[in-house]
Amino acid sequence: MNPTESPRLTVIGTGYLGATHAICMAVLGYEVLGVDVDERKIAKLAAGEVPFFEPGLPELLTKALESGRLRFTTSFAEAGEFGDVHFICVGTPQQPGSDACDLSYVNAAVDSLAPHLTRRCLVVGKSTVPVGTAAELTVRLQELAPAGADVELAWNPEFLREGYAVDDTMHPDRLVFGVASDWADERLRAAFRPILEQGTPVIRTDLATAELVKVAANSFLATKISYINAMAEVCEAVGADVKDLADSLALDDRIGGKFLKPGLGFGGGCLPKDIRAFAHRAEEIGVGHAVAFLREVDAINRRRRARTVDLVRELLGGQISGRRIACWGAAFKPNSDDIRDAPALDVARTMHGLGGYVRVYDPAALDNARRAFPELRYGENALDVARDADVVVLLTEWSEFREIDPDALAEVVAHRRIVDGRHALDAARWRAAGWEYRALGRS
Structure with missing residues (x-):
């Protein structure tokens, strides 16, 4: 096709990453086909229902469907016929019983799509994978595709940050293109033209470097979080x-305050499994010593x-044992319903296993928490779970928890005790209201 024309896009995998990418690209003006093997997920999306919590995305899904530019299917044959650029957005979880990355979904996506690629096209991986995966997938793709070497991989x-995924997709701070040819670079630029016209920086690089960027970024962020939490152990x-230590460090512009917040630590579907998979892969290729510190980052x-x-x-x-404990938060972070590896x-x-009478409330993640951990007790709101509590424990820093009035909460609890697992509350305010306030790393 003409390099100046807008390519038709397919998005393989309609989970968090894929659904967000498909919806946003359709809103930006592209014809998009979302593909998944999960018929229920496809039916929900086609009916205008986002199957996870993400602010702003349901409204964009409605807009994209009404425009006629977004459709969903379970047919890889339809995808092969439709698409000029195919984005692979499937999950890469941690392998059971191992720190290694599970590539089965990526391999299955390539194996299902490739036999239907009969003309020149570009397949683009967006999933987080171990370095070297793209080189192996290139061989696999070209062997299986009828178009052979006319199919390129980038x-x-x-x-994406959960809770901010729409803005991160529509207005990213950078785009990284790992490509093996000028043609692949041109196709990617055509597939992101409206975003590039905003002045978004682009790094053009090789496949291996593009694979490393995501895990290197996540490893750096995880290290910064664990660093300040290690300092909390020293402070205690x-x-x-x-x-006060973190606030002082944040004023040094060489360090900065982002991700320098002490507390319960990181969780979710990215940082924990990515640093473990990175360390595992480094050991496989003989440079495990270079990232050995990531094991301690994980341990902290x-x-x-x-x-x-x-x-x-x-x-x-x-x-x-026997004490009534109110837990505020279940999601691994606010503005998300994701409970994967959630510290909360x-x-x-x-605490439930130690005999505590534990009740949990979260503004978005209750349904997921109930399905995953039915043994826990749940409540309808923050004050509900705190009724007659011996202690309140803040575990996810939702804004509604930060805004609760200490005096109002005192009316329902049995004892004024609070553990701020996220350093989200004003300690002086709570102590002035008669609360015993404790947080990690604070006297």
Whole structure:
């Protein structure tokens, strides 16, 4: 096709990444076909229902469907016939019993799509994969596709933040194009033209570097989070205040304050599994020593969960069993219903296992939490779960928790005790209202 024409796009995989990408690209003016093997997911999206929580996305889905530019299918034959640029957006979870990345969904997507590629086209990986995957997939793709070497592979890593995915897709801070030819670069630029016209920076690089960008970025962010949490452990040992320490470091423009917030640590479907898979892959290719520090980053992060439970136990006089505990938060972060590797639920389950009477509330993730952990008790709102509580534990920093009035909460609890697992509350305000306030790394 003419390089100046807008390519027709397919998006293979309609989970969090894929559905967001398909919807936003259709809103930007492209003809888009979303593809998935899950018929229920496809039916929901086609009916205008986003199957996960993401602010702003349901409205854009309605707009995209009404425009006629967005459709969904389970047919890879239809996808092969339709698309000029095919984006692979399937999951790459951690393998059970291993730190390695599970590439089965990526391989299945390529195996299902390739036999239907009969003309020149570009397949673009967006999934987070171990370095070297793209080179292997290129061989696999060209062997299976009737068009053979006319089918090229590129890599375009995603940098979506849950809760901000729409803005991150429509107005990204950068685009990375891992390509093997000028033609592939031209096709990608055509597939992102409205975004590039905003002045978005583009890094053109090779496939291996493009694969590394995402895991390198996530590893850096995870390291920064674990660094300040390691400092919290030091502060606890000497009676210092980690929040004041973090605030002081943040004013150094070489360091900055982003991701330098002490607390319960990171979770979700990206950072934990990505740093483990990166360390695993580095060992496979003989450079494990270069990223050995990521093992300690992971260990520091895991310790925060156990330390939060210890803090609750200390506030309760050494005994969790039989005590009523209100847990605010289930999602791994606010503005999301994602509970994958969620520190909040890990802490709640641990205290339940220790005999605590634990009740959980989250503004968006309750349904997912109930399905995954039916043994826990759940409530309808923040005050509901706090009724007669011996201690309240803030585990996900939703704005509605930060805005709760300490005096209003005091009316429903049995004891004014609160553990701020996210350093989200004004300690002075809560203490002035008569609360015993505790947070990791603070005296």
